[in-house]
Amino acid sequence: MYRVNINELKSNFKKGHFFWGNTKEFASGTLAFIQGLQKEYGDGIVACKIAFKNFYFLLSTKSIVHVLQKNNKNYRRSFAYNGLRDFLGNGLLTNDSNTWVEQRRKIQPAFSKKELQKMSAIMWQGIHKTISEYNPNAAFNCTEQMNKITMRVVSDALFGATDLKGLEALNGALYVLRKHANDKLKNPLKAPLWVPNKANKRFNKAKSEIKEVLSNILSATDANNQDNLLYWLRNPAEGQPMPVAQLLDELTTLFIAGQETTAQSLCFTLYLLGRHPDALKKVKTELDGLAEFNEQGVHQLAYLSCVIKESMRLYPPAWAMSREVIEEDTIDGVTIPKGSVVFLSIYAMHRNPDTWEEPEAFKPERFAGSKKDPEGYLPFGLGPRMCVGNHFAVLEMKMILAQFLKKFEFELKNPEPIELITPMTMSPKEDIWLQLNYRSITSEVPQ
Numbered sequence: 375m376y377r378v379n380i381n382e383l384k385s386n387f388k389k390g391h392f393f394w395g396n397t398k399e400f401a402s403g404t405l406a407f408i409q410g411l412q413k414e415y416g417d418g419i420v421a422c423k424i425a426f427k428n429f430y431f432l433l434s435t436k437s438i439v440h441v442l443q444k445n446n447k448n449y450r451r452s453f454a455y456n457g458l459r460d461f462l463g464n465g466l467l468t469n470d471s472n473t474w475v476e477q478r479r480k481i482q483p484a485f486s487k488k489e490l491q492k493m494s495a496i497m498w499q500g501i502h503k504t505i506s507e508y509n510p511n512a513a514f515n516c517t518e519q520m521n522k523i524t525m526r527v528v529s530d531a532l533f534g535a536t537d538l539k540g541l542e543a544l545n546g547a548l549y550v551l552r553k554h555a556n557d558k559l560k561n562p563l564k565a566p567l568w569v570p571n572k573a574n575k576r577f578n579k580a581k582s583e584i585k586e587v588l589s590n591i592l593s594a595t596d597a598n599n600q601d602n603l604l605y606w607l608r609n610p611a612e613g614q615p616m617p618v619a620q621l622l623d624e625l626t627t628l629f630i631a632g633q634e635t636t637a638q639s640l641c642f643t644l645y646l647l648g649r650h651p652d653a654l655k656k657v658k659t660e661l662d663g664l665a666e667f668n669e670q671g672v673h674q675l676a677y678l679s680c681v682i683k684e685s686m687r688l689y690p691p692a693w694a695m696s697r698e699v700i701e702e703d704t705i706d707g708v709t710i711p712k713g714s715v716v717f718l719s720i721y722a723m724h725r726n727p728d729t730w731e732e733p734e735a736f737k738p739e740r741f742a743g744s745k746k747d748p749e750g751y752l753p754f755g756l757g758p759r760m761c762v763g764n765h766f767a768v769l770e771m772k773m774i775l776a777q778f779l780k781k782f783e784f785e786l787k788n789p790e791p792i793e794l795i796t797p798m799t800m801s802p803k804e805d806i807w808l809q810l811n812y813r814s815i816t817s818e819v820p821q
């Protein structure tokens with residue numbers, strides 16, 4: 375029989391069903407469950423029994439900093455990353471071996487400000503081309519379109535703006551792979567991959583499709599073109615070039631990690647702007663006041679930056695992280711046994727009433743004027759495993775929102791509060807639909 379070691383946590387042990395523990399409450403209303411813990415236990419550490427595992431919910435910034443930064447070497451990816459690992463292999467996100475540091479050193483320079491600067495004209499033009507195809511007469515499925523546009527941007531940045539056949543096919547395959555990761559997360563009893571059932575066959579097909587498309591792209595792209603990420607992955611400034619299998623894992627990882635998160639964040643931002651006309655008006659005034667409306671000009675959009683930050687505070691697409699404790703550790707005086715799972719909820723941190731004034735309100739101004747983000751604001755994680763694409767993502771979002779809002783007025787088809795779901799990436803339960811109209815001030819975005 376499973377036993378929870380609650381050691382000195384007796385007062386912070388969330389009682390649950392004798393057999394299932396808190397599994398049911400956690401699975402049926404994850405965000406409400408975590409916020410409930412926060413209400414009940416403040417910034418403590420709470421032990422729960424979920425899916426037959428010893429879970430420790432860390433509710434303070436201090437304990438999260440301990441795990442992600444101060445003592446990060448004592449923590450590895452938890453079981454929650456297993457579904458992703460099935461197709462990302464040893465790519466940066468799921469790599470927990472001693473090759474991770476080497477890979478990070480090879481990949482990080484490709485995302486430096488200097489490299490982003492070089493890629494930004496290609497990104498801007500790709501966005502322009504996509505947005506110029508939007509049709510204001512038809513209802514606009516924001517969720518679908520933001521997924522398409524982020525796919526395009528990440529492809530342009532990785533491979534250059536070559537017209538690469540087969541990339542559209544990736545959308546369907548990526549969907550299957552993400553579904554596999556989510557299903558495995560929710561259902562620990564899911565059949566192992568060697569069982570030839572329908573879902574596994576579909577998964578294996580999607581995985582081969584992705585690898586094939588990416589291999590074809592690798593052979594088709596100009597290996598000497600330095601204006602894309604792929605060049606730096608192929609020719610790292612440090613260390614030996616990667617074997618092709620590793621390169622394919624890294625490319626798949628960048629697609630997966632870099633696309634859906636950004637698309638969801640864009641949808642949440644447009645949803646929030648749709649519900650806050652004053653903020654939208656300020657964004658438009660800022661856009662119309664730009665001396666240069668191009669990829670350089672977006673760096674001047676201070677208010678839009680605050681809007682994006684506030685949107686990622688309220689709706690962090692990477693809403694939680696979890697780690698497994700390698701050796702017994704003590705956090706805030708609490709002993710965490712070896713092999714336990716620590717659960718870090720970014721969503722709860724971002725709505726903690728002790729840190730944020732009016733935490734549920736949309737107030738972009740709270741980020742104005744300060745260069746450093748407040749403690750407890752972690753949309754891109756923290757420590758050595760912090761998101762490698764964070765500057766890329768913010769730049770991309772600014773470019774897309776700037777061009778979209780310069781060209782279109784929009785209304786939410788359904789302005790009611792959204793319901794959230796929490797697979798790997800936090801998302802609205804239903805797709806977000808918009809009604810678009812050309813802005814009267816300008817019908818065309820200059821290139």
Ligand code: HEM
Pocket residue numbers: 466467468478528627628629631632633635636639690691692695696752753754755756758759760761762763764766767
């Ligand atoms: C709004 C968009 C994004 C959000 C919210 C986001 C969030 C995160 C977070 C929280 C982590 C840390 C995960 C953990 O420690 O468990 C992470 C890691 C990572 N992200 Fe992002 N990300 C975004 C966009 C991107 C983009 C655009 C790329 C690349 C094109 C990217 C590539 C990665 C990679 C490769 C990792 C793993 C880093 C490592 O472990 O060394 N992400 N991301």
